[in-house]
Amino acid sequence: MGDAVADAPKLASLPIISIEPFLHPEGPGRLSAAAALHAACSEYGFFYLDISSYVDPSEPEELTKLAREFFTLPQEEKDKISISNEDNARGYQRLKENVTNGKADNHEAIDLYRPVEQPDKSKPLWGANQWPAIPGFRDRYEAWIEKMKKLGMIVMEAMATGLGLTPEEWHELRSKVDDSFWVMRIIGYPPLPNDYDGFSCGAHRDYGCLTFLYADPTPGALQVFLAQPGLLVEKTGSVPSEQEVEDGGQWINADPIRGCVVCNIGEMWEVWTNGLYKSTLHRVVHKGSNYRVSIPFFFEPNFDARIEPLSTAIQAQEEDRALRSLKGIRKTYQPVVYGDFLLRKVGSNFDTGKGRYDTD
Numbered sequence: 001m002g003d004a005v006a007d008a009p010k011l012a013s014l015p016i017i018s019i020e021p022f023l024h025p026e027g028p029g030r031l032s033a034a035a036a037l038h039a040a041c042s043e044y045g046f047f048y049l050d051i052s053s054y055v056d057p058s059e060p061e062e063l064t065k066l067a068r069e070f071f072t073l074p075q076e077e078k079d080k081i082s083i084s085n086e087d088n089a090r091g092y093q094r095l096k097e098n099v100t101n102g103k104a105d106n107h108e109a110i111d112l113y114r115p116v117e118q119p120d121k122s123k124p125l126w127g128a129n130q131w132p133a134i135p136g137f138r139d140r141y142e143a144w145i146e147k148m149k150k151l152g153m154i155v156m157e158a159m160a161t162g163l164g165l166t167p168e169e170w171h172e173l174r175s176k177v178d179d180s181f182w183v184m185r186i187i188g189y190p191p192l193p194n195d196y197d198g199f200s201c202g203a204h205r206d207y208g209c210l211t212f213l214y215a216d217p218t219p220g221a222l223q224v225f226l227a228q229p230g231l232l233v234e235k236t237g238s239v240p241s242e243q244e245v246e247d248g249g250q251w252i253n254a255d256p257i258r259g260c261v262v263c264n265i266g267e268m269w270e271v272w273t274n275g276l277y278k279s280t281l282h283r284v285v286h287k288g289s290n291y292r293v294s295i296p297f298f299f300e301p302n303f304d305a306r307i308e309p310l311s312t313a314i315q316a317q318e319e320d321r322a323l324r325s326l327k328g329i330r331k332t333y334q335p336v337v338y339g340d341f342l343l344r345k346v347g348s349n350f351d352t353g354k355g356r357y358d359t360d
């Protein structure tokens with residue numbers, strides 16, 4: 001059933017955009033690159049970002065080596081940094097502990113979040129990060145986090161250019177993300193058993209602004225859902241049924257390209273653009289025989305940021321009703337405080353029906 005979808009022919013592949021023109025102020029090629037970014041965000045919500053002029057490709061490869069070192073430790077060693085020591089979000093989660101759409105995901109992971117000034121593990125998301133005791137692990141990953149935070153701001157500004165925001169609007173937008181409540185996951189995927197009732201990571205949309213995914217070279221694992229234009233409806237916060245999925249488009253593979261990260265739009269960008277930029281559904285189906293490692297970095301808004309449609313986006317849609325129907329936009333998105341949205345999302349990540357995590 002689901003396999004008919006998974007095995008659909010690969011008709012499309014995602015665009016590749018280089019970060020290079022955005023690394024130098026007023027660099028040549030900026031405007032055409034911003035236009036390409038705009039097209040990628042409105043057509044796919046996913047693209048490859050070539051960052052080879054920004055970081056050496058060997059750097060994230062080192063990170064996956066460290067991750068493998070951790071994941072091959074005995075279970076009791078890994079459990080020493082269990083999320084249950086902290087706020088039930090920061091730290092290590094066992095295989096199948098994370099849940100998507102009510103089904104256990106066949107992955108294990110370490111989740112890290114922006115540190116808070118006064119950690120309080122009795123408050124959801126407000127605990128302290130936990131790091132493996134592997135030499136060099138924390139330093140290397142912290143260096144990566146710094147680079148990804150800066151990259152987040154660079155891409156945000158490039159997107160503001162691509163959208164045609166005024167300098168005042170960019171200034172306002174910038175103030176929503178200048179203290180990003182970033183998230184990083186270090187994920188380990190054993191092969192998915194044939195009869196498994198679920199996925200390596202079930203279909204979902206990312207929550208915030210921008211995801212920069214570095215993954216080891218394993219092909220055929222990450223799949224992106226490309227809808228027929230105009231067919232996706234009422235998306236934020238809900239996952240379409242299999243039927244909607246099958247009516248609307250197809251799953252394509254987003255295999256890793258060396259020197260690139262896979263970049264996708266989170267739900268907050270969809271709100272800012274009132275649905276013009278899609279937060280695209282994706283999932284992981286890792287059936288290969290190796291142990292796959294991926295490291296998504298989520299560049300997110302500030303915890304307290306109020307996110308609402310930008311007036312440039314609303315105006316463009318008022319002036320061009322055809323654009324609305326072409327993009328399947330049937331509503332005005334409601335404002336949301338990012339931290340509230342995140343708490344609801346993370347609350348359901350470990351929702352085994354036992355009510356262990358209560359955000360109300």
Ligand SMILES: N=C(N)NCCCC[C@H](N)C(=O)O
Nearest residue numbers: 099100101183204206207349
């Ligand atoms: N911070 C982000 N975006 N994490 C994405 C995790 C997606 C899987 C999760 N179990 C879920 O159901 O959302």
Ligand SMILES: O=C(O)CCC(=O)C(=O)O
Nearest residue numbers: 185201215222284294296
């Ligand atoms: O491992 C991957 O390729 C994607 C993981 C992902 O989508 C996520 O953690 O949000």
Ligand SMILES: [Fe+2]
Nearest residue numbers: 204205206282
């Ligand atoms: Fe994701």
